Amino acid sequence: MNLILDFPAILERWPLFLDGAWLTLQLALIATLLGGVIGVVGAMGRRSSNAVLSRICTIYVEGIRNTPLLVQIFLVYFGLASLGLKFSAFTVAAAALTINVGAYTTEIIRAGFDAVPRGQIEAAEGLALSRAQIYWNVILWPGIEKVYPALTSQFVLLMLASSVTSQISAEELTAVANYVQSDTYRAFETYILVAIVYVILSLIMRAGFWALGLVIFPRRRRLGTPL
Amino acid sequence: MDTNGAVVSARDVHKSFGPLKVLDGIDFEVQRGEVMVIIGRSGSGKSTALRCLDRFETIDEGEIIVCGHHVSDPNIDLRALRQDVGIVFQSYNLFPHLTVEENIILAPCSVKRASKTAAKEQAKRVLAQVGLEEKLHYYPEQLSGGQQQRAAIARSLAMQPKVMLFDEVTSALDPELTGEVLKVIEALAADGMTMVMVTHEMGFAKGIADQVLFMHRGKVHESGPATILTSPTTPELAQFVGKEL
Secondary structure, eight states: OOOOOOOHHHHTTHHHHHHHHHHHHHHHHHHHHHHHHHHHHHHHHHHOSOHHHHHHHHHHHHHHHTSOHHHHHHHHHHHHHHTTOOOOHHHHHHHHHHHHHHHHHHHHHHHHHHTSOHHHHHHHHHTTOOHHHHIIIIIIHHHHHHHHHHHHHHHHHHHHHGGGGGGGTOOSHHHHHHHHHHHHSOHHHHHHHHHHHHHHHHHHHHHHHHHHHHHHOHHHHHHTOOO | OOOTTEEEEEEEEEEEETTEEEEEEEEEEEETTOEEEEEEOTTSSHHHHHHHHTTSSOOSEEEEEETTEETTOTTOOHHHHHHHEEEEOTTOOOOTTSOHHHHHHHHHHHTSOOOHHHHHHHHHHHHHHTTOGGGTTOOGGGSOHHHHHHHHHHHHHTTOOSEEEEESTTTTSOHHHHHHHHHHHHHHHHTTOEEEEEOSOHHHHHHHOSEEEEEETTEEEEEESGGGGTSOSSHHHHHHTTOOO
């Protein structure tokens, strides 16, 4: 047993890691925002009485949930390339992650919408609210509130999974690590450091979602009930 | 269509759930300011009859007119109907993520495009009407069942309905809380609100009903003034109210 850890050699490259972490966070934020929107629209689509629309959404969700993320990333990457479209690795990574997380959030948000009791909707109908008003006031926010913890976990998972986009040379955190370790031959130290940075990013995201929850669910804030 | 000035009229209403005939030719009329109480055993079709008035159930045959709206017409403007009709349910159905005030102003603001200030003023008025003015900023989960039900009544009143429907609104409450809700309904009746209610509170029905409908196996088995509860003419109603003929 002769373990020698040499951190200074990799720590002196901290600006690289910082850039990588920032890019990872950007990927996560973009995919969370767009994926969240897709999730809401997709959940409404799956619940729609329009059979074609509902079927399309189901195919999307099941297609994504039953294939590996890395394969999806390659499909977007090589698919766009074969159409003659040139995008940066970052754009392709953001697009692939958005498509991926959109499917998972569709399913989570659908569960939230379905959990809104029928009586709530009847009460709203009885008050003459329109369908759009009912969706916005009675289904959307309470539905999301019910699944908020699952939803935020999914977004944190997505941030961690974004490490896979290093495979198409998006310059995120893991790609930086791959480069640094091949440059310094200090692989173990590099990945220890990177793992710590991922933990910090996760904590940042969780804190962010906690704060966001207080803003968008005022009842939780005022009654002090945890999400 | 001539409805003799009735606010609610149902004529030969039929309704089946699959092979089960729930309403088998129902007729009734409710005049302005009248209180009609529907009673009957579970499964007799009383809740279905009430829900048909607000088109929460569609009927197979017959005709229902409520506040001039042809409810049985498939092309009915549902939202116009429901602006004229208030409905209160057994399970309150307050929106849990909104305060009492937000629950009350939601429909006036979004349906009637009332200003927030006006709607909030009105929220105070209707809450005073149900004796809950101090609960304006409470969330439903902070209220007792009786208070939630009164808030739900206030929420309906804020839309200034021409007729109120009550679907077993005290069935989930203990006797004490039932009392406070019934008091509110009594006050509404005294104010001249037209009401149709399904209830199991016989004592209350006796006191408040201008008209009682006893439903049995999907038909109006016996109907008349509240006195039919004390002197029923059919053995079924007699048994239901626990009287010997």
